Amino acid sequence: MxxxxxxxxxxxxxxxxxxxxxxxxxxxxxxxxxxxxxxxxxxxxxxxxxxxxxxxxxxxxxxxxxxxxxxxxxxxxxxxxxxVSRFVSGVKGQVRLAANSSSLNGFVTPTLGRFLVAYPGIDVEIEERQSEAIPAAVLAREADVGIFAGPSDVQGLVTHAYAVDRLVIAAPSGHVLAAHQRIRLGAALDFDFVCMARASSNYLFLRDSAQRLGKIVRARLHGHSFDAVLALVAAGVGIAMVPSSVLGGRWQANPLAIIELDELWALRRLSLVVRKDARLPGFITEFVSFLLDDPQVAVTRASG
Structure with a gap:
């Protein structure tokens, strides 16, 4: 046939x-x-x-x-x-990446920009997903590469340590929480939040964590980016749970207080996975190496 x-x-x-x-x-x-x-x-x-x-x-x-x-x-x-294209007009192809919002905003995007400049023939398709769904998506060939936080029991994957991040609470400088160095999430949930978009993996993780504590997230509004969320926090709208990797120098330039979450899960170990049986094109292998070897990412593995 x-x-x-x-x-x-x-x-x-x-x-x-x-x-x-x-x-x-x-x-x-x-x-x-x-x-x-x-x-x-x-x-x-x-x-x-x-x-x-x-x-x-x-x-x-x-x-x-x-x-x-x-x-x-x-x-x-x-x-x-x-x-074949390597012998004709340079490497060409497409990489499908599934990643959670923290890794995308804190680590992947800067590296990705440098990769695309270095490899003009390669396109990258990005899909944000919850960490829990990413390993299965890679195994099902819905993505070539996955980056997620936390453990996974999905078999058939090659797992690389990618980066180490930490979830923190950002609050206005005059907020009652600003005097604290550490706080439990349950106590933070007593206050109004500024959240990422409802479909973002960051918000879904916060919502699910609150539900496990028998609480709800008092979301005053949902921002379209971490920059927008932090700007609204600085304006006094509410507090936010964000990965420390997205802060950069923003918290020094804005009136923000950064409070560590006193939770074991707040330390987020990010993993990069590909299928164990995949015979990946050379450009995808190069993409993986580019992500793992970025010095700004690698340094977090050493400190974590």
Whole structure:
């Protein structure tokens, strides 16, 4: 049986987006054309690949089995293109990175800028996820590289120590907490918070930690970035839980008090993972080395 790569790419995009419309847009065709091509693919295979639900397009068991093979197929094609392009016009390719918000804002972004300048033929697709979901996403080939905080029991991954960070409480200089050097999260939750976006991994971690203590986060508003959150904290709107890596010199330039969280989990050990069985293109291996060897990141591993 012959398979058109364009149809398999469409299948992959629909499966990843859980949407026929989004999958069609990703390969630059209309939804009606995508529906026709998907129907032909299902007929050729003799089985349904998706179940249409109110939530979107959920792969059937047959679709899940096919998805694993199609991801591996396109991974091989990407690897082939990377190997061949070195002899033509320099290294070209794309890296898919899944990371939590703390690593993205505190460590990854500055390194990423230098990598993209050094490798103009490489593009990087970033997706922010909660730390708990990242190892499984890498194992499922939804990302090539993952960076997350905390332990993981997901098997089949190669794990590298990436960086060490610490969650702290930022408060206005005149706040009642400003006199404290350390505080438990439960006590901090008695005050108003300025939070990151509702979908951010930073806020979701704070929300879940509060729930385990039987409390809620009194969020006055959700900022779009750590810079915005810290500016609002400095203005006296509330306090915030942030990774110390995002502070830089901001807390010295703004009237902020930084209070350590007296919690074992506040020390955040960040790990970088790739699949153990992955035959990664050279440019992804170089990307991993670039992230791990950044001196500003490596120094945190020594101090942690």
């Amino acid at each position: 012959r398979y058109e790569l364009s149809d398999l790419r469409l299948f992959l995009e629909i499966a990843q987006a859980r949407s026929l419309t989004a999958g069609a847009a990703a390969v630059f065709i209309t939804p009606s054309a995508a529906s026709y091509r998907l129907k032909n693919l299902e007929q050729a295979l003799g089985t349904a690949l998706f179940e249409r639900t109110p939530r979107g397009m959920d792969p059937t068991p047959a679709g899940e089995a096919m998805l694993a093979h199609v991801r591996e197929l396109f991974e091989g094609i990407e690897r082939m293109q990377g190997d």
